[in-house]
Amino acid sequence: VNGAVRLPEDEADDPVAASPTVAEQLAIRAVARDPEAWSAIFEAHYRSVFAFVRYRLRGSDEAEDLAAQVFEVAYSRAAHFDYRGIPIEGWLIGIARNLVRDHLRKIGRRGYEEELLDSTAPTTVDNAVGVDLHQDLQLAMKSLTADQQTVLSLRFILDKSVADTAKLMNRSEDAVKNLQRRALAAMQRSLNATPYRSDRSV
Amino acid sequence: MNGNRLDQLLEIALATGAVPPDASESERIALAALLGVADTVRSGAGVVETEADATIPSARARFERYLAAQQSAIRAPVRAAPRPRRAFASYLGVFGRLVTFRAFAAMAAMAIIALFASQALTSDVGTASAQVLTAGDYVQLEGTVTSQTTDNGLSRLHLASDAGEFEIDVSGDSSVVSGQLPGDVSAVQLGDHILVGGVVNQGGRVGARTVVVAPQGDAPSQGKSSPHPAAKLRMAVRPLEGSIVSFSLSADLKTARVVLDDGKGGLFLARINRKAAEALLLNSMNALGARVRLVAGGSPGLFGLVVSGDQSPSPTAASAGAGGTTPSGDPGPAKATATRNAGNATQTPAPSATPGATTSARAATAFVEVKGIVVARDANVLRIQTDRGQVLVALRSDTRILLGNSGATREGLVSGTFNVVGYTVSVAGGFDAKSDRISADLAVLGPGPGQ
Numbered sequence: 001v002n003g004a005v006r007l008p009e010d011e012a013d014d015p016v017a018a019s020p021t022v023a024e025q026l027a028i029r030a031v032a033r034d035p036e037a038w039s040a041i042f043e044a045h046y047r048s049v050f051a052f053v054r055y056r057l058r059g060s061d062e063a064e065d066l067a068a069q070v071f072e073v074a075y076s077r078a079a080h081f082d083y084r085g086i087p088i089e090g091w092l093i094g095i096a097r098n099l100v101r102d103h104l105r106k107i108g109r110r111g112y113e114e115e116l117l118d119s120t121a122p123t124t125v126d127n128a129v130g131v132d133l134h135q136d137l138q139l140a141m142k143s144l145t146a147d148q149q150t151v152l153s154l155r156f157i158l159d160k161s162v163a164d165t166a167k168l169m170n171r172s173e174d175a176v177k178n179l180q181r182r183a184l185a186a187m188q189r190s191l192n193a194t195p196y197r198s199d200r201s202v
Numbered sequence: 203m204n205g206n207r208l209d210q211l212l213e214i215a216l217a218t219g220a221v222p223p224d225a226s227e228s229e230r231i232a233l234a235a236l237l238g239v240a241d242t243v244r245s246g247a248g249v250v251e252t253e254a255d256a257t258i259p260s261a262r263a264r265f266e267r268y269l270a271a272q273q274s275a276i277r278a279p280v281r282a283a284p285r286p287r288r289a290f291a292s293y294l295g296v297f298g299r300l301v302t303f304r305a306f307a308a309m310a311a312m313a314i315i316a317l318f319a320s321q322a323l324t325s326d327v328g329t330a331s332a333q334v335l336t337a338g339d340y341v342q343l344e345g346t347v348t349s350q351t352t353d354n355g356l357s358r359l360h361l362a363s364d365a366g367e368f369e370i371d372v373s374g375d376s377s378v379v380s381g382q383l384p385g386d387v388s389a390v391q392l393g394d395h396i397l398v399g400g401v402v403n404q405g406g407r408v409g410a411r412t413v414v415v416a417p418q419g420d421a422p423s424q425g426k427s428s429p430h431p432a433a434k435l436r437m438a439v440r441p442l443e444g445s446i447v448s449f450s451l452s453a454d455l456k457t458a459r460v461v462l463d464d465g466k467g468g469l470f471l472a473r474i475n476r477k478a479a480e481a482l483l484l485n486s487m488n489a490l491g492a493r494v495r496l497v498a499g500g501s502p503g504l505f506g507l508v509v510s511g512d513q514s515p516s517p518t519a520a521s522a523g524a525g526g527t528t529p530s531g532d533p534g535p536a537k538a539t540a541t542r543n544a545g546n547a548t549q550t551p552a553p554s555a556t557p558g559a560t561t562s563a564r565a566a567t568a569f570v571e572v573k574g575i576v577v578a579r580d581a582n583v584l585r586i587q588t589d590r591g592q593v594l595v596a597l598r599s600d601t602r603i604l605l606g607n608s609g610a611t612r613e614g615l616v617s618g619t620f621n622v623v624g625y626t627v628s629v630a631g632g633f634d635a636k637s638d639r640i641s642a643d644l645a646v647l648g649p650g651p652g653q
Contacts, residue, residue, distance in 0.1 A: 156247065
């Protein structure tokens with residue numbers, strides 16, 4: 001009585017995160033374009049990819065569109081994925097960064113702020129969420145450099161550790177810490193008219 | 203102020219949520235400001251997560267179509283892959299200003315055609331599944347077996363349900379209840395009306411844990427509308443009322459999703475919070491068929507729900523009343539042997555193979571359900587006292603356990619440091635004929651002694 005019940009640990013439900021071996025096997029299947037492997041990758045990483053791109057884009061629909069494109073591009077480039085050097089998530093985030101950059105270049109003709117102001121209402125009638133992020137937060141994010149955006153997304157939206165962020169950004173942990181401080185300072189400058197004085201003294 | 207030192211202090215502050223005590227006054231001011239900004243950024247994470255959850259069905263459906271097109275292209279290289287729906291929309295956005303009115307009209311016509319085409323696509327099996335199912339979810343579905351293939355002891359069923367069409371894998375590990383008795387996979391036949399409890403696998407199919415087969419002649423779907431095309435499935439945007447036609451519980455047990463039939467031909471997918479899911483299941487572990495009303499759930503896109511009246515699909519074991527085969531206080535555990543209870547009156551709950559457990563009986567298509575108080579625990583087996591006797595319930599490695607307000611933690615349950623004896627518990631599952639136990643798919647822990 002009252003012995004231990006063997007219940008699954010959370011990781012056991014996630015074959016992608018279960019162990020490096022499983023992740024590597026999944027990557028090998030992904031390179032071979034196994035549809036089930038790609039479905040698993042989608043399930044494991046869609047939310048992260050969506051969250052990563054969301055703050056840089058105008059709305060949920062646009063983020064969904066671009067996040068979906070990330071997986072399509074990844075699938076089309078599967079043969080070039082070197083699973084020994086980089087985790088799948090890092091690869092997807094890298095693709096997402098490039099797609100966001102290209103996308104923003106395209107809409108840059110019209111102007112990001114103008115596009116953003118046009119997107120205050122949910123564009124899909126049947127979207128239950130009906131939430132829109134604060135424009136000021138999005139605009140503040142826009143004022144950052146690409147690396148600063150990336151570090152804030154990884155650290156505070158995706159809740160990655162400094163070590164994981166460093167790995168995903170291919171930087172040292174100290175560099176990530178420095179980048180995150182500068183990014184937060186830049187965000188504060190954008191969000192608040194009061195300048196972040198101490199930043200200048202560093 | 204040293205930059206490297208500030209970096210380190212900030213990292214400590216972010217990890218602990220407080221400014222380190224050794225920070226100077228100017229550092230404290232700077233760190234407090236940065237922590238505030240970090241909190242502001244983090245505050246958006248919840249919204250982003252909600253948005254991601256809301257968009258995942260359509261994104262998944264799009265990716266599945268993409269994968270299917272790629273596979274088709276491999277098999278038949280002359281076929282071009284279909285262009286993603288949104289790609290066309292963005293094409294309009296980028297080049298819209300450059301085209302003439304006539305060209306725009308032509309493009310608009312093409313867009314309408316594309317829209318119809320994409321809507322037609324959403325009625326296929328993959329999309330229907332994608333809209334309702336997420337890998338790792340525990341789900342309850344009900345419908346009719348419209349096709350069946352068997353391979354190496356694995357039976358793959360195509361299920362047509364009011365929530366859409368689904369692929370179900372029934373294996374030797376699945377608990378099959380047929381005629382309210384333990385059965386096996388061979389008991390499931392084409393045309394059967396079945397109830398399925400299981401876990402969604404990475405391929406989007408449901409790995410059945412329990413399959414309940416309605417007896418021939420029983421028509422649990424009588425009076426219901428015919429299955430809706432999945433294309434009608436819409437996200438719920440405001441409170442509404444309807445009957446649950448599918449129920450799914452996320453792998454992290456934090457949220458659930460229901461598909462509601464509003465009785466007017468509309469199907470609505472709604473994400474509900476954990477408390478609402480627990481309340482629903484405490485009302486009846488068989489969520490399907492319950493008539494509920496969505497209410498605000500505390501955050502955007504998340505609903506609570508209220509069960510409308512007592513229309514739960516199954517009575518609880520505790521309230522089942524007549525029909526029990528073991529008197530209350532039976533000192534020994536009930537056996538899960540297949541004993542047909544011929545003595546049951548026609549209006550009493552359907553007999554179950556285990557006294558104290560019941561498939562209700564809306565009857566024959568309900569999961570085996572147990573409600574009672576845990577009187578003992580031996581490793582993963584709970585002995586539960588119900589009004590009709592004691593029942594042994596085995597918690598499996600994949601049993602989903604909602605902890606409710608019990609105060610229990612998952613770690614405490616796993617390690618055995620949490621003493622579950624004396625707590626009320628509700629269980630849904632099937633029979634494990636090999637071990638004479640109820641096999642739990644889903645459990646909700648209720649109040650404990652003195653609570």
